[in-house]
Amino acid sequence: MGMKITTLSALAEPNRLHIVELLRDGPLTVGEIAERLGLAQPQVSKHLRVLSDCGFVEVHPSANRRIYKLRPQPLMEMSDWLESFRRMWEERFDRLDDYLAQLQKKDKE
Amino acid sequence: MGMKITTLSALAEPNRLHIVELLRDGPLTVGEIAERLGLAQPQVSKHLRVLSDCGFVEVHPSANRRIYKLRPQPLMEMSDWLESFRRMWEERFDRLDDYLAQLQKKDKE
DNA sequence: TCTAAATATACCGCGCTTAGAATATGCCTG
DNA sequence: CAGGCATATTCTAAGCGCGGTATATTTAGA
Numbered sequence: 028m029g030m031k032i033t034t035l036s037a038l039a040e041p042n043r044l045h046i047v048e049l050l051r052d053g054p055l056t057v058g059e060i061a062e063r064l065g066l067a068q069p070q071v072s073k074h075l076r077v078l079s080d081c082g083f084v085e086v087h088p089s090a091n092r093r094i095y096k097l098r099p100q101p102l103m104e105m106s107d108w109l110e111s112f113r114r115m116w117e118e119r120f121d122r123l124d125d126y127l128a129q130l131q132k133k134d135k136e
Numbered sequence: 137m138g139m140k141i142t143t144l145s146a147l148a149e150p151n152r153l154h155i156v157e158l159l160r161d162g163p164l165t166v167g168e169i170a171e172r173l174g175l176a177q178p179q180v181s182k183h184l185r186v187l188s189d190c191g192f193v194e195v196h197p198s199a200n201r202r203i204y205k206l207r208p209q210p211l212m213e214m215s216d217w218l219e220s221f222r223r224m225w226e227e228r229f230d231r232l233d234d235y236l237a238q239l240q241k242k243d244k245e
Numbered sequence: 246t247c248t249a250a251a252t253a254t255a256c257c258g259c260g261c262t263t264a265g266a267a268t269a270t271g272c273c274t275g
Numbered sequence: 276c277a278g279g280c281a282t283a284t285t286c287t288a289a290g291c292g293c294g295g296t297a298t299a300t301t302t303a304g305a
Contacts, residue, residue, distance in 0.1 A: 029157075036148035040293080041141050048138075051221055057252060070294060072253055091251045091302055099225030102218055109215050112160055116208030125162075149263085166282060179264060181283055200272055200281045247305085254299070262291080269284070275277090 030108040033081040034101045042066060043074045047083060047097065054087070054096040139217040142190040143210045151175060152183045156192060156206065163196070163205040 038044050045064055049055060055063075061071040075095055078084045082101050087094040147153050154173055158164060164172075170180045184204055187193045191210050196203040 030147075030153060032148060032150050032153065035144055035153070036292095038139075039141060039145035039148040042293095044139060044141065044144070051224060058250095067295070068252070069254080069296080073293085076253080088301095093252065097221075097224065099221070102221050103225065105214070106218050109211055109218070112206075112208070112211050115160060115206065116212065151263095176265070177282070178266085178284080182263085185283080197272095202282065248303100249305105250301100250303085252299100252301080254297105256297085257295090258293105260291105260293085263289085265287090267284105267286085269282100271280100271282080273278105273280085275279105 028104070031081070031101075031104065034083075034104065037077055037081050037083060037101075040074070040077075042070070043078060046071075046074055046078065050084065050095060050097040054094045056092040056094055058092070060095070137213075140190070140210075140213070143192075143214065146186055146190050146192060146210075149183070149186075151179070152187060155180075155183060155187065159193065159204060159206040163203045165201040165203055167201070169204070 038047065042064060046060055049060060049063060057068060057071055057075065060066075060075075061068045064071065075084060079086065082098055084095045085098050087096060147156065151173060155169055158169060158172060166177060166180055166184065169175075169184075170177045173180070184193060188195065191207055193204045194207050196205060
């Protein structure tokens with residue numbers, strides 16, 4: 028599949044990143060999130076909507092409230108994507124010299 | 137330290153994500169990146185500037201050209217950040233019931 | 246059924262980011 | 276040192292995303 032832009036841009040917003048980190052310690056209601064972030068409730072609802080659209084959270088209605096809970100899937104996809112870079116930084120394999128030689132070889136044509 | 141917003145927003149742009157994935161297979165010059173992405177050279181330079189500012193790439197001048205090479209640091213930081221969520225999705229530990237009980241207990245006050 | 250509380254949606258205005266085009270800079274070669 | 280190539284920077288206009296405010300919706304309780 029490859030890494031999704033929606034996943035990254037969801038986290039690229041400070042308040043949303045903060046929400047995700049809050050939910051790491053357990054589910055929370057909209058009001059609680061708003062309180063802890065010092066944010067107005069509508070903004071929180073909108074951010075949660077974005078997070079929900081790309082699978083970061085799921086909702087559990089309970090009477091008046093709506094309990095939001097983190098979903099592992101997008102985080103796992105990020106982890107898989109990062110895995111594809113691991114070889115690069117573990118083998119301290121510096122292809123720069125190879126590349127330079129290859130460049131200069133091409134230049135002679 | 138925590139996860140940096142700059143790192144995430146750098147990757148949240150489709151062309152920049154594409155550049156990072158291109159560089160996964162080895163260093164490239166600006167011109168080559170522009171060609172493979174079908175992008176104009178100035179935009180590529182600008183994207184590389186952003187990636188450079190948050191430590192994603194380093195430059196190696198070689199005569200006329202500038203060779204860009206991926207740096208592992210930001211990717212490692214992302215990996216560390218994700219590590220802090222691993223417990224959540226490995227222990228299939230669903231705190232939702234606990235949380236509900238706790239909520240209703242608070243309501244009685 | 247009326248009210249209050251919790252949450253979601255709609256609308257508006259602004260600031261940031263991007264692409265595009267023009268221009269500047271740096272480096273090699275004849 | 277003049278000219279050409281690779282790259283960086285600047286400027287501008289347009290689009291998107293965010294916060295703020297007002298409003299709609301749902302649910303519990305009197």
